[in-house]
Amino acid sequence: MNSETVIDVERLNVSYDDFHAVKDLTFDVRRGELYALLGTNGAGKTSTLEVIEGHRASSSGKVSILGEDPRNRKAVRPRMGIMLQDSGFAADLSAMETLTLIGGLTGREDQPSRVLDVVGLTAKAETRVSALSGGEKRRLDFATAIYGSPELIFLDEPTTGLDVASRDDLWDVVDRLREDGATIVLTTHYLEEAQQRADRIGLMHEGTFRMQGTVSELTQTLPGTITFHLAENAPPLPLESSLSGNGTLLIETHGLQQDLHTLLSWAQETGTELRDLDAGPTRLDDVFRSITRH
Numbered sequence: 001m002n003s004e005t006v007i008d009v010e011r012l013n014v015s016y017d018d019f020h021a022v023k024d025l026t027f028d029v030r031r032g033e034l035y036a037l038l039g040t041n042g043a044g045k046t047s048t049l050e051v052i053e054g055h056r057a058s059s060s061g062k063v064s065i066l067g068e069d070p071r072n073r074k075a076v077r078p079r080m081g082i083m084l085q086d087s088g089f090a091a092d093l094s095a096m097e098t099l100t101l102i103g104g105l106t107g108r109e110d111q112p113s114r115v116l117d118v119v120g121l122t123a124k125a126e127t128r129v130s131a132l133s134g135g136e137k138r139r140l141d142f143a144t145a146i147y148g149s150p151e152l153i154f155l156d157e158p159t160t161g162l163d164v165a166s167r168d169d170l171w172d173v174v175d176r177l178r179e180d181g182a183t184i185v186l187t188t189h190y191l192e193e194a195q196q197r198a199d200r201i202g203l204m205h206e207g208t209f210r211m212q213g214t215v216s217e218l219t220q221t222l223p224g225t226i227t228f229h230l231a232e233n234a235p236p237l238p239l240e241s242s243l244s245g246n247g248t249l250l251i252e253t254h255g256l257q258q259d260l261h262t263l264l265s266w267a268q269e270t271g272t273e274l275r276d277l278d279a280g281p282t283r284l285d286d287v288f289r290s291i292t293r294h
C-alpha cells in the first residue's frame with residue numbers, strides 16, 4: 001500500500017460549551033485505504049468528521065486533509081465526496097436535477113446520467129426527491145458523494161436503510177472506486193461491514209480512541225471461543241474450560257486452530273461426542289462490547 005498520508009489529525013479537541021466531545025484524538029488515513037471510524041453512540045465520530053470535512057472548527061489541534069487546511073474549501077472540496085447521514089435535498093427537485101445541481105457544485109466533471117446508472121437510479125431520474133423511498137434517497141446521497149470519482153470519499157452510515165441487495169451494490173461501487181485508487185473514510189454501526197472491508201479501524205468511546213489498528217490487531221486483543229456439550233460420564237478434558245449455567249463448556253483461546261485440533265484429537269481417541277460444537281475467532285462485535293465495559 002502506498003503510505004502517502006491523505007488525512008492527518010493531531011491532538012484534535014472539540015468542545016460544545018463546557019462539554020468535551022473529542023479529546024486529543026490523533027490518527028492518519030493513508031492513500032488508498034479504507035479507514036473505518038467506529039464507536040459507541042455519542043463517541044464523537046460525527047464531531048471528528050465534521051472538522052475533517054471542513055464543516056466545523058476544532059477547539060484545538062491540527063488537521064490536514066490532502067495536504068490542506070480543511071477550511072480551505074476551494075482547494076479541498078473538488079477532491080472529496082461526502083455522503084452525509086441526511087443530506088436534506090430539496091423535496092421538489094427530481095433525482096436528476098438534484099444530482100446535476102450538487103454535482104455541479106463539486107467542481108468535478110461527470111455525467112449525472114452515468115452516476116444515476118452506477119447507483120441504480122436511472123428509472124427514478126425524473127422522480128421528485130419527496131417521492132423517493134428511504135433506500136432510494138440513500139442511493140442519491142451516495143451518488144452525490146461519488147460524482148466525478150473523487151480521490152477521497154466520506155461515507156457516513158452509507159448502508160443504513162438499504163436492503164441486502166442494495167448494500168451489496170453499494171459496496172461493489174466502492175470496491176471499483178478503490179481499485180481506481182480512492183481513499184475511503186467510513187462510519188457505520190454495521191460492524192461486519194467494517195470487519196470485512198476496513199484496512200484499519202479507529203474504535204472510539206467517550207471522545208477518545210480505545211483501540212486503533214487492523215481488524216486482526218483489534219480482534220487479537222480478545223480470545224476466540226470453542227463451545228460444546230459433553231455427556232456426564234465423559235473423560236477429563238485436555239484443555240482448561242469453564243461451565244456455564246446451561247451446561248455449555250467454554251474454552252477461551254488465543255490459539256484457536258491448535259486448541260481445536262487438540263480437542264478434536266482427544267474426542268476421536270476417547271470416542272467422546274462433542275455435542276453442539278461451535279468454534280469461532282473473535283469478532284469485531286466482541287471487541288466493541290469490550291470497550292464499553294472498561
Ligand SMILES: Nc1ncnc2c1ncn2[C@@H]1O[C@H](COP(=O)(O)OP(=O)(O)OP(=O)(O)O)[C@@H](O)[C@H]1O
Nearest residue numbers: 016017019021039040041042043044045046047048
Ligand atoms: N452541536 C452540539 N452541541 C452540543 N453537544 C453536541 C453537539 N453535537 C454533538 N454534541 C455532543 O457531543 C457528543 C458527540 O457527538 P457526535 O455526534 O460527534 O457522536 P457520534 O459518535 O457521531 O454519535 P452517534 O453514533 O450516536 O451518531 C455527544 O454527547 C453529543 O450529544
